[in-house]
Amino acid sequence: MPKEEDTRSKLSPRDRQVLKEISDGFTDPGKIAEKLKIKEVSVISSAEGLAEMGLISLDKGVEEVCALTEEGARYAEIGLPERRILEIAGVEGVPLSEIKDPALKVGIGWLKKKGWATVEAGRITPKGDALPGKDEEILEALLFQGETSGSALDEEALKLLKSRGLVESRSEKSWSFEITDAGRSALKMAEDSSRSSSAVFDYVAQITPDMIKNGVWEGKYVDYKGTRYEVRPYDVTLPAERIYPGKVHPYQRLLTRMREIMLEMGFTEIKGEIVQSSFWNFDALFQPQDHPAREMQDTFYLDSRAEIPDYASVKEMHERGGDVGSTGWGGNWDPEVARRKVLRTHTTSVTIKYLADHPNPPVKAFSIDRVYRREAIDPTHTPEFEQLEGVIMDDGLSFANLLGVLKGFYAKMGFDEVRFRPGYFPYTEPSVEPEVYIEGLGWVELGGAGVFRREVTAPFGIERPVLAWGLGVGRLAMLRLGLKDLRLLYQSDLGWLRDMPLSTRM
Numbered sequence: 319m320p321k322e323e324d325t326r327s328k329l330s331p332r333d334r335q336v337l338k339e340i341s342d343g344f345t346d347p348g349k350i351a352e353k354l355k356i357k358e359v360s361v362i363s364s365a366e367g368l369a370e371m372g373l374i375s376l377d378k379g380v381e382e383v384c385a386l387t388e389e390g391a392r393y394a395e396i397g398l399p400e401r402r403i404l405e406i407a408g409v410e411g412v413p414l415s416e417i418k419d420p421a422l423k424v425g426i427g428w429l430k431k432k433g434w435a436t437v438e439a440g441r442i443t444p445k446g447d448a449l450p451g452k453d454e455e456i457l458e459a460l461l462f463q464g465e466t467s468g469s470a471l472d473e474e475a476l477k478l479l480k481s482r483g484l485v486e487s488r489s490e491k492s493w494s495f496e497i498t499d500a501g502r503s504a505l506k507m508a509e510d511s512s513r514s515s516s517a518v519f520d521y522v523a524q525i526t527p528d529m530i531k532n533g534v535w536e537g538k539y540v541d542y543k544g545t546r547y548e549v550r551p552y553d554v555t556l557p558a559e560r561i562y563p564g565k566v567h568p569y570q571r572l573l574t575r576m577r578e579i580m581l582e583m584g585f586t587e588i589k590g591e592i593v594q595s596s597f598w599n600f601d602a603l604f605q606p607q608d609h610p611a612r613e614m615q616d617t618f619y620l621d622s623r624a625e626i627p628d629y630a631s632v633k634e635m636h637e638r639g640g641d642v643g644s645t646g647w648g649g650n651w652d653p654e655v656a657r658r659k660v661l662r663t664h665t666t667s668v669t670i671k672y673l674a675d676h677p678n679p680p681v682k683a684f685s686i687d688r689v690y691r692r693e694a695i696d697p698t699h700t701p702e703f704e705q706l707e708g709v710i711m712d713d714g715l716s717f718a719n720l721l722g723v724l725k726g727f728y729a730k731m732g733f734d735e736v737r738f739r740p741g742y743f744p745y746t747e748p749s750v751e752p753e754v755y756i757e758g759l760g761w762v763e764l765g766g767a768g769v770f771r772r773e774v775t776a777p778f779g780i781e782r783p784v785l786a787w788g789l790g791v792g793r794l795a796m797l798r799l800g801l802k803d804l805r806l807l808y809q810s811d812l813g814w815l816r817d818m819p820l821s822t823r824m
């Protein structure tokens with residue numbers, strides 16, 4: 319225990335007030351809080367400090383608080399069923415068959431158990447004076463005084479009432495304070511010293527807005543309203559109450575971080591429609607009209623038809639390959655198929671449309687947005703998910719530039735090891751699938767990328783090379799947030815959200 323000398327100066331005005339109340343015989347934080355007109359948690363935190371200094375003793379316990387259930391309250395007023403049967407039976411007794419009310423019948427068993435009556439040959443016969451039991455006393459007490467501490471009630475009878483569903487209880491934390499001898503003398507010294515106004519430093523526990531405005535808080539001491547205070551040391555190792563402040567959803571934070579990275583890298587954000595024509599989602603990207611990805615089981619189709627732009631050059635490219643040295647897909651390209659509306663299956667539909675509207679260099683754009691595919695829902699698949707799409711179009715760009723940009727992006731996201739596997743997409747050549755290395759998981763595929771084919775760019779008059787990629791954001795989030803189930807990103811699971819740190823560098 320610290321010497322009294324130290325102790326005296328360590329008391330903040332608040333501590334001193336609380337100590338005073340405890341010395342006056344208040345044992346309960348609620349009452350002290352009420353009296354001092356401060357919050358109960360402030361009293362408790364003061365008291366914990368006082369207890370640590372040995373100035374008070376502190377009893378933490380769990381208290382059982384009891385109250386009547388609805389049924390219990392009714393019985394407390396009209397009497398327990400066994401008591402009411404006795405009243406009906408009088409001294410003579412009553413035939414069993416006369417007790418018809420099911421609410422009364424439950425009392426018959428209790429009559430026997432309590433030895434208040436015999437039940438024989440179809441007749442209830444009282445045995446003599448049935449004195450009020452402990453259970454009835456409790457019912458009455460609870461009716462009269464409301465919530466009551468379980469420790470004040472007869473244990474056996476209470477258990478019985480709880481098993482009958484007439485009384486319920488909950489646990490409440492309870493605190494009890496008592497001043498120690500050291501506390502008494504510290505209080506006395508503090509009172510003496512404030513009377514003689516000697517230069518004892520008080521502790522300020524809280525820097526108020528006023529102190530900040532006056533600039534008095536910056537040094538070791540706070541000179542405030544004629545008194546010199548010391549700022550109270552803060553013990554960061556003490557357990558504190560958990561609080562749950564509002565915060566940005568971790569997934570949203572990750573999306574924002576990605577957006578920031580793309581902006582830092584000089585990209586412009588673009589937005590597109592969720593509902594697209596098949597033309598922009600598939601045909602403009604040189605996906606043949608009989609491509610399996612266009613099937614109903616993979617894509618959500620809408621009933622309506624969309625406007626599509628002048629399609630002559632796209633039709634020519636699909637059927638015969640235009641004049642870029644391609645053979646095209648052959649067959650007949652049908653504008654009606656291109657008009658079918660879909661929920662976009664990838665954000666590449668947004669970037670190709672943007673390029674068609676901006677065919678001249680340079681273009682450096684990205685889009686982070688939701689896409690839709692008919693997937694069965696499981697831990698790693700949801701029918702809605704996000705993609706991060708990027709395109710760069712300019713003179714002299716090459717495949718090597720694409721790999722460099724992707725590596726740069728992943729490095730900023732915190733993935734240092736990146737590799738590229740050959741991939742295939744109908745709209746890029748060459749195509750790759752970037753993978754990042756995750757400790758414990760190995761190489762994880764994170765999307766697709768490539769250089770747009772001439773079959774894609776030529777029909778829109780785009781003459782420069784276009785580097786393009788689309789990354790699965792949910793995958794990335796799972797890795798960054800350590801999730802085993804993607805669905806957590808879309809369910810507002812309070813427990814998980816609360817446990818997520820307020821801020822992590824993602």
Ligand SMILES: N[C@@H](Cc1ccccc1)C(=O)O
Nearest residue numbers: 664666766767768786787788
């Ligand atoms: N759209 C592709 C990704 C991609 C985008 C751009 C170029 C190449 C591939 C996908 O959804 O998987």
